[in-house]
Amino acid sequence: MAGMTLTEKLLAHAAGRDGVRPGDFVTAKLSCVLANDITAPIAIREFRKMGAERVFDAGKVALVADHSTPNKDIAAATQTKTMRDFAREQGILHYYETEAGIEHILLPDKGIVLSGDCVIGADSHTCTYGAITAFSTGVGSSDCAAGMATGECWFRVPETLRFVFEGALQQWVGGKDLILYTIGQIGVDGALYRAMEFAGSAIHALDMAGRFTMCNMAIEAGGKNGVMPFDEKTRAYVDARATRAYTVFAADADAEYAEVYEWDASGIEPQVAAPFLPSNARGVSEFADTVIDQAVVGACTNGRIEDLREAAKVLQGRKVARGVRCIVIPGTHEIHLQATREGLVELFLEAGAMVSTPTCGPCLGGHMGILAAGERAVATTNRNFVGRMGHPESEVYLASPAVAAASAVTGRICSPTAL
Amino acid sequence: MTGRVHKYGDHVDTDVIIPARYLSTSDSAELAKHCMEDLDAEFVGRVQPGDVIVAGVNFGCGSSREHAPIAIKACGVSSVVARSFARIFYRNALNIGLPIIECAALADEAQAGDELAVDLEAGTARNLTRGTEFAFPPLVGPAADLVAAGGLVPLVRARLAG
Numbered sequence: 001m002a003g004m005t006l007t008e009k010l011l012a013h014a015a016g017r018d019g020v021r022p023g024d025f026v027t028a029k030l031s032c033v034l035a036n037d038i039t040a041p042i043a044i045r046e047f048r049k050m051g052a053e054r055v056f057d058a059g060k061v062a063l064v065a066d067h068s069t070p071n072k073d074i075a076a077a078t079q080t081k082t083m084r085d086f087a088r089e090q091g092i093l094h095y096y097e098t099e100a101g102i103e104h105i106l107l108p109d110k111g112i113v114l115s116g117d118c119v120i121g122a123d124s125h126t127c128t129y130g131a132i133t134a135f136s137t138g139v140g141s142s143d144c145a146a147g148m149a150t151g152e153c154w155f156r157v158p159e160t161l162r163f164v165f166e167g168a169l170q171q172w173v174g175g176k177d178l179i180l181y182t183i184g185q186i187g188v189d190g191a192l193y194r195a196m197e198f199a200g201s202a203i204h205a206l207d208m209a210g211r212f213t214m215c216n217m218a219i220e221a222g223g224k225n226g227v228m229p230f231d232e233k234t235r236a237y238v239d240a241r242a243t244r245a246y247t248v249f250a251a252d253a254d255a256e257y258a259e260v261y262e263w264d265a266s267g268i269e270p271q272v273a274a275p276f277l278p279s280n281a282r283g284v285s286e287f288a289d290t291v292i293d294q295a296v297v298g299a300c301t302n303g304r305i306e307d308l309r310e311a312a313k314v315l316q317g318r319k320v321a322r323g324v325r326c327i328v329i330p331g332t333h334e335i336h337l338q339a340t341r342e343g344l345v346e347l348f349l350e351a352g353a354m355v356s357t358p359t360c361g362p363c364l365g366g367h368m369g370i371l372a373a374g375e376r377a378v379a380t381t382n383r384n385f386v387g388r389m390g391h392p393e394s395e396v397y398l399a400s401p402a403v404a405a406a407s408a409v410t411g412r413i414c415s416p417t418a419l
Numbered sequence: 420m421t422g423r424v425h426k427y428g429d430h431v432d433t434d435v436i437i438p439a440r441y442l443s444t445s446d447s448a449e450l451a452k453h454c455m456e457d458l459d460a461e462f463v464g465r466v467q468p469g470d471v472i473v474a475g476v477n478f479g480c481g482s483s484r485e486h487a488p489i490a491i492k493a494c495g496v497s498s499v500v501a502r503s504f505a506r507i508f509y510r511n512a513l514n515i516g517l518p519i520i521e522c523a524a525l526a527d528e529a530q531a532g533d534e535l536a537v538d539l540e541a542g543t544a545r546n547l548t549r550g551t552e553f554a555f556p557p558l559v560g561p562a563a564d565l566v567a568a569g570g571l572v573p574l575v576r577a578r579l580a581g
Contacts, residue, residue, distance in 0.1 A: 025560040025561055038439075038442050039484065039485070041445045042486070042489075045445060046571075050571075050572050050575040051576045067442075076443050078443075122483060124483040138507050139483060139507060140484070140485035140507060142511065143510060145572075146571055149579060154560075154561040188480060189430070192477060192503060219481075222477060224506055364482070366439055383482075385432045385481060388434050392435075392438075
């Protein structure tokens with residue numbers, strides 16, 4: 001019997017089985033079930049319809065108010081209140097609304113999700129936690145409700161695609177560029193129903209922030225999950241946060257992959273994905289004449305302290321171009337505090353950028369930076385679909401914090417090397 | 420069940436099925452008013468009970484918002500046919516009882532306004548306008564159980580009660 005991929009190992013563990021194969025149906029025990037202020041209200045309604053009275057474990061449900069917070073209007077405030085009331089009723093341990101932030105940055109940063117875990121979340125970017133070698137995937141509100149009620153979820157074990165990046169990265173190239181490049185190569189359904197396993201020297205060279213960014217966007221290739229190998233950087237990150245035991249898994253050397261992609265990472269320049277699909281990724285140098293109205297640094301993709309430091313390095317001693325709105329959104333309250341202590345917030349304000357409290361806000365066209373018809377943004381977010389950041393005739397170009405910051409300075413999409 | 424085809428292309432994402440500016444409600448009738456708005460603003464005025472959405476690959480990609488299949492179902496759409504579906508949308512549709520059919524030949528041939536007769540139990544669909552018939556494979560495993568139970572709520576309800 002051939003070995004198992006990382007995702008097969010993680011799912012076998014969660015299902016209490018010695019081994020699984022692609023195509024197997026398994027029932028997995030869940031380490032955590034997540035919902036947010038947009039998806040929780042439906043999940044709570046379905047939970048009640050299921051006749052459930054108590055969540056399976058009040059310590060393993062996480063409810064995070066992040067999409068419309070601070071609540072943008074009465075309807076949003078009502079949705080958050082629905083979630084808050086449910087959290088109080090159920091005694092939910094991990095309810096976050098203040099001293100909170102974006103769910104997919106918050107959960108691993110708080111040590112709520114650990115390596116070896118099996119997690120579902122009613123948010124498509126739940127796949128982010130694969131960066132710490134967990135199995136995590138997005139679901140809808142009904143699956144979330146069933147997970148809250150039973151502590152279990154069924155899965156079809158996916159085939160795995162392996163992406164091997166070797167070589168030293170160019171200056172200003174990081175996780176965002178590698179994942180945009182990947183999606184550009186395989187397309188927005190290139191990993192449909194499949195697991196995306198990353199490997200290679202360039203992956204191990206990435207910091208944890210870059211790995212979270214890559215796994216975050218597995219869904220943009222249609223992937224069920226993204227997963228990173230566990231190494232000393234993972235151990236340092238998780239050990240600093242864990243308050244319970246965790247399990248470390250590695251792919252078997254003889255694991256079977258549906259496809260293996262091997263790429264020379266040293267040849268990849270900073271990437272930009274043009275509207276209206278994340279797969280429209282090309283080198284930043286091809287966008288030289290693209291004038292922007294707005295630059296956004298933040299989101300579950302790139303709202304970590306390392307991302308803010310990267311943007312700050314570019315903006316230091318420079319000014320945002322006249323007529324450009326540069327919006328910086330720290331991912332969590334703690335990151336906001338850390339950025340303040342490091343002087344990054346002052347640096348952003350000096351440069352002429354705006355700094356918002358943590359929120360998903362503009363990424364999904366919610367609030368805090370909505371685009372009018374004909375406007376164009378470069379953003380560190382993860383989607384550039386029609387109308388994603390506002391008017392259906394607006395445009396979003398996806399890029400790294402470095403490219404977003406450099407573009408804010410010149411008013412045109414560019415790399416920091418062009419400054 | 421018969422209905423008219425509303426035809427779309429590849430990668431129809433959940434942001435265009437139901438834009439985020441309408442996600443401050445969970446009310447299905449309210450969501451239905453804005454279904455497909457950023458892709459086809461006339462859809463809501465045109466759709467009739469029983470109609471079928473037909474699309475290309477990766478239908479329902481992007482956000483996990485269950486509001487998307489809820490809005491489609493609340494418009495009276497009887498099923499969605501596509502070459503392929505994004506996996507979260509696929510699960511969501513099964514969970515809430517919106518029939519979805521993966522059938523490339525049917526998806527490719529059907530054009531806007533064609534009349535389709537879909538028999539989910541038999542696993543067949545006839546394009547009455549063109550006189551063609553297609554078979555699609557039955558669901559297997561937990562997906563089949565979900566459909567047999569009438570969706571995820573009754574399935575879990577029975578389990579919790581049992």
